[in-house]
Amino acid sequence: LNSNIVMLKWMIAEGYGDARTLERRIARMEEWLANPVLMEADKDAEYAAVIDINLDELKEPVLALPNDPDASATLSDVANT
Numbered sequence: 001l002n003s004n005i006v007m008l009k010w011m012i013a014e015g016y017g018d019a020r021t022l023e024r025r026i027a028r029m030e031e032w033l034a035n036p037v038l039m040e041a042d043k044d045a046e047y048a049a050v051i052d053i054n055l056d057e058l059k060e061p062v063l064a065l066p067n068d069p070d071a072s073a074t075l076s077d078v079a080n081t
Helices: 002-013 019-034
Strands: 062-064 072-074
Touching: 002 019
Parallel strands: none
Antiparallel strands: 062 072
């Protein structure tokens, strides 16, 4: 997060985007860094689905693709594109 904060401050200095929005993001990141708390599921939480991924089956890096949270591809699939 620290590097993200540095980047956002640079973006403000360069006039990129809405400075107030970026400043709010920076403030929230700094607040979390001052008191980091990881989220945990409730003890009795129920899920719509559980997805098990066998990491032994992954033979190469899997990359997240833009514009769709479900879109991913292996490194070899996107190489040289």
